[in-house]
Amino acid sequence: MNWISDWALPKVKALFGQPREVPDNLWHKCPACEQMIFHRDLERNLYVCTHCNHHLRLTAAGRVKATLDEGWSRIELPKVPLDPLRFRDQRRYADRLKEAQAKAGMDDAVLVAQGSILGRKAVVAVFEFAFMAGSMGAAVGEALVTAAKLAVLQDAPLIVFTASGGARMQEGAVSLMQMPRTVIATRMVKEAGLPFIVVLCDPTTGGVTASFAMLGDIQIAEPGALIGFAGARVIEQTVREKLPEGFQRAEYLLEHGILDMVVKRHDLRATLARLISLLREPMLLAEPEPEAEALPALPAPEPAEAAEDAKPA
Incomplete structure (x- = not known):
């Protein structure tokens, strides 16, 4: 009889209780x-x-909460065909979608919300990188078009936070067609005279970079964000040259004029509110300075004096 396991151990567990599981x-x-x-x-x-x-990396819900004031509302997005090509590789695309939806708690890779930023109303569309690497399929294109229409309807600026690996290969040409669709969505906002602001987060690559993500009126990025179209290794193999240090990082792109600013996450909310104020609120005209008093005119010379002055010396 093993008295330690049969008698002593149950007594100790009963005395101290069952150990709690640590997350x-x-x-x-x-x-x-x-x-x-x-x-x-x-x-x-x-x-x-x-x-x-x-x-x-920050979740889409976390980013909306950190950006918008309390009381923001999430927008219900139109439904799209989940598997238009009935695609299958090692697994069915429909199964991958279900897994991604359960993991991210979202129907697809973009969350659209409306609210205000420090009292200034705005519509935001936020990518969720955890949802199949934030890839752009039909649902993402529909979400951005919906966000653009809502911004025009609400007369509010549209702010898009990007974090994507590019087009979603499981939807083939349907995914590629979202590139012109999202460009048209940006035109809707700009033609209405509304600001379109893009915040490029880590990472933003592929078809997202090649379409709407580079068309913002103001281009902002977070520090250290990876931004580009193709990967650095592919570019090096194509051009057969060693790329410079920090290539495709936010700071490098700012130095070369691709971005307007690189803003730390803690300062982003205040920066967006300030930009909205500059672009939307009418500037107060400064009061005109009072006109300077005119100097008194000199008296005209007498005719005789003028004639004497005109004689040659």
Whole structure:
């Protein structure tokens, strides 16, 4: 008889109770400095590393909450055919969609919401990278068109937060057709005289970069965001040259005129509110300065004096 396992151990468990299960997501490892960060500290800091200020990826819902004032509302998006090509590789595309929907808690890769930013109304469309790498399919195109129509209807600027790997290959040509559709959506907003602001988050690549993401009136990026069309390795193999340090990063693109500004996540909300004010609110005309008093005119010379002055010396 093993008295330790049969008698002593049950007594100890009864005395102290069953051990509690510890969640796996209490600590997060920064991909830049590899420091461990407690999840509550990371949430309070908007998923910016407290050690090196590296900007970690933020969920679509978290980004909307960090950007819009309280009381914002989520927009119900039109339904689209889920699997237009009945695509199958190693798994059925329909099964991949169901898995992604369960994981991200969204119907597809874009969340559209309306609300205000520090009192200034706005419509936002936010990509969720966790949903099949934020790839752009028919549902994403429909979401951006819906956001553009809502912005025109609400007479509000449209702000799009991008984080995508590009077109969704499982939808083939249907996915590629979303590129011109999203460009048309941006034209709807601009023709209505409304600002179209793009915030490029990490990463923004492929067909998203090649379409609407580079057409903003104001182009903003978060620090260190990867922004480009093809991957750096593919470009190096094509041009057969070594790419410069920091190529396709936000700071490099800012130096070369692709971006208007690089803004830290903590300052982004105030920056967007300021831009909306500059682009939408009429500027107050300064009061005209009072006219300077005119100097008194000199008296005209007498005719005789004028004739004497005209004689040669």
